[in-house]
Amino acid sequence: MGIVVVYLVPFLGTIRLSFSTWPGVGRVAPAGTANYRFLFSDPTFYDSLRITLLFAVVITAGVMILATATAMSVRRGRGSTALRVIWFLPAIAPPTAIAVYWGFSFQPISGAVNGILGKVGLGSGHAWLASLTEARWAVMGVAIWAGVAFPFLVLVGAIARISPSLYEAADLDGAPKWRQAWNVTLPMIQPVLVMITVLELIWNFNSFTFIWAMTRGGPVSSTSTLPVRLYSDAFVHFNFGEASAIGVMASVVLVAAGLIGLRFANSRSDTE
Amino acid sequence: MRLRSLPGAGSSALVKLVWTLIILIPFVSMILLAFRSLAALYNDPLGLSGAWVPENFRQAWDGPQGGSGFSVYARNSVIVAVEAVTIAAVLGSFAAYFTATLPPKWRRQAMIPALVAQTVPGIALVIPFFQAFNAIGTLSSPAAVGVLYGLLCLPTTVLILHAFFVDFPSDVREAAAIDGLGPVGTFLRIVLPLSVGSLGTVSLLNLIWVWGETLIGLALLENSASQTISIGLLSFQDKWLANPGALFAGLAMATVPIAVIYLIFHRSINSGVSLGNFR
Numbered sequence: 001m002g003i004v005v006v007y008l009v010p011f012l013g014t015i016r017l018s019f020s021t022w023p024g025v026g027r028v029a030p031a032g033t034a035n036y037r038f039l040f041s042d043p044t045f046y047d048s049l050r051i052t053l054l055f056a057v058v059i060t061a062g063v064m065i066l067a068t069a070t071a072m073s074v075r076r077g078r079g080s081t082a083l084r085v086i087w088f089l090p091a092i093a094p095p096t097a098i099a100v101y102w103g104f105s106f107q108p109i110s111g112a113v114n115g116i117l118g119k120v121g122l123g124s125g126h127a128w129l130a131s132l133t134e135a136r137w138a139v140m141g142v143a144i145w146a147g148v149a150f151p152f153l154v155l156v157g158a159i160a161r162i163s164p165s166l167y168e169a170a171d172l173d174g175a176p177k178w179r180q181a182w183n184v185t186l187p188m189i190q191p192v193l194v195m196i197t198v199l200e201l202i203w204n205f206n207s208f209t210f211i212w213a214m215t216r217g218g219p220v221s222s223t224s225t226l227p228v229r230l231y232s233d234a235f236v237h238f239n240f241g242e243a244s245a246i247g248v249m250a251s252v253v254l255v256a257a258g259l260i261g262l263r264f265a266n267s268r269s270d271t272e
Numbered sequence: 273m274r275l276r277s278l279p280g281a282g283s284s285a286l287v288k289l290v291w292t293l294i295i296l297i298p299f300v301s302m303i304l305l306a307f308r309s310l311a312a313l314y315n316d317p318l319g320l321s322g323a324w325v326p327e328n329f330r331q332a333w334d335g336p337q338g339g340s341g342f343s344v345y346a347r348n349s350v351i352v353a354v355e356a357v358t359i360a361a362v363l364g365s366f367a368a369y370f371t372a373t374l375p376p377k378w379r380r381q382a383m384i385p386a387l388v389a390q391t392v393p394g395i396a397l398v399i400p401f402f403q404a405f406n407a408i409g410t411l412s413s414p415a416a417v418g419v420l421y422g423l424l425c426l427p428t429t430v431l432i433l434h435a436f437f438v439d440f441p442s443d444v445r446e447a448a449a450i451d452g453l454g455p456v457g458t459f460l461r462i463v464l465p466l467s468v469g470s471l472g473t474v475s476l477l478n479l480i481w482v483w484g485e486t487l488i489g490l491a492l493l494e495n496s497a498s499q500t501i502s503i504g505l506l507s508f509q510d511k512w513l514a515n516p517g518a519l520f521a522g523l524a525m526a527t528v529p530i531a532v533i534y535l536i537f538h539r540s541i542n543s544g545v546s547l548g549n550f551r
Binding site: 004005006007008009010013016022024054069070073074084085086087088089091092093094095096097099100101102103104107109110111112114115116132142145150153154156157158160161172177195199202203205206208209213228230231234237240243244247248250251254260 | 284287288290291293294295296298299301304313314316317318385389391392393394395396397398399400401402403406420421423424426427464480482484486487490491501502503506507508509516519523526527530531534535538542545546
């Protein structure tokens with residue numbers, strides 16, 4: 001019941017509002033398909049969509065590769081419990097604290113990133129977050145840094161459930177560690193891997209906090225993903241109808257991608 | 273054999289060391305910078321050198337000129353967190369238990385809404401939340417946001433507790449029924465006391481989520497005196513340009529308590545996550 005109240009009803013509300021205009025006060029006025037027609041004719045909407053897809057794909061790829069590698073590296077051995085705890089810390093810290101810290105680190109001269117670059121002779125005056133081309137890579141880097149922790153721990157759990165006898169057999173055959181990772185661990189965790197990859201794509205498509213805290217979608221609109229655009233349309237420009245239309249279209253893209261993803265995952269598991 | 277495995281072990285130790293440094297350096301430098309002055313920060317952006325300025329923490333606690341301080345944000349975060357965790361635990365455990373006692377066919381159906389809800393992004397819900405809060409006049413009310421957070425925690429709570437209750441031995445339940453306890457009595461007096469562990473795990477995961485939630489809070493808590501730590505840090509960003517040390521003190525005070533809670537309960541939290549909590 002509670003789930004219906006806080007998830008389904010608001011979602012229907014978003015759909016209804018997407019066919020209306022509402023400046024945040026007063027009555028909601030019906031507007032037909034005006035919001036959608038405006039967005040479809042707005043080139044910055046397509047830019048936003050492209051940036052969103054870039055963020056979703058790059059962050060998910062970075063996060064999944066690093067999470068798989070790090071999860072495999074603590075399969076056993078001394079200190080692996082301590083490493084698991086330390087490596088999970090970025091998922092515990094409040095996202096805004098992480099984003100504000102990194103946002104400051106990317107400042108010229110006073111920032112830690114430039115401090116380190118300056119020490120190794122690469123120059124410390126780089127204004128990362130003010131650059132039209134580099135701001136997005138800085139933000140994606142931070143999202144990856146913070147995002148690895150969660151799939152890492154899920155994969156640690158999946159790897160722990162693999163029967164040790166498989167590794168003993170591989171040891172007897174003299175398979176080196178990297179071969180065991182490739183031929184034993186990877187196939188065994190494949191179902192979990194596919195599932196988290198799909199979830200990560202959804203989450204990173206919707207990621208908001210790191211971008212908002214580091215760049216507010218700028219410079220110009222070079223990091224303005226759909227969630228950021230939605231938020232600033234609604235709560236900065238008080239154009240709630242248009243913002244809702246963005247929300248509906250983002251959901252349509254996600255559901256379509258999710259269905260394709262599921263189909264893909266199912267057909268993969270059917271053929272194997 | 274030993275010789276052959278040596279290079280592999282060496283490279284994996286190196287990878288572990290590098291990754292640990294990449295994770296830890298930002299946290300350590302965040303805490304060091306919280307103790308530094310503006311001048312020291314420009315000389316050494318990692319915060320390794322310079323005089324200690326613990327005064328930064330008092331400034332962050334009291335707040336900048338014309339803005340709320342960390343003390344206000346911390347109070348709001350505690351209100352919101354206590355409410356949300358309690359609501360999720362009470363409603364979630366009831367929902368999870370009574371769906372877990374359904375026949376298996378119905379059980380799976382009952383979990384579908386919770387599964388779907390977990391993938392619904394906050395961004396698709398935030399505008400109607402704003403509309404509703406606006407209509408009933410609870411914008412800038414941490415108490416109302418706490419209730420909403422509690423409800424939003426329900427899908428995860430129900431999914432994790434449901435998995436636990438399904439595995440709960442049914443003969444314990446039957447024995448209680450023979451002793452004359454009704455279903456609610458069985459749940460409250462027999463099952464719940466035996467479920468403290470998983471209830472604790474779920475509550476910790478909820479606490480971590482609520483402590484860091486930003487999008488919904490940002491939209492619903494407009495007045496700076498009503499904001500939680502997560503939201504407040506965003507206004508700290510612009511207000512401490514003259515003394516970034518106080519900004520870092522705020523970041524440290526936001527991060528250290530939740531990190532300490534994690535370090536104490538890491539076993540329970542880690543097992544909750546690796547068992548497949550997909551928030």
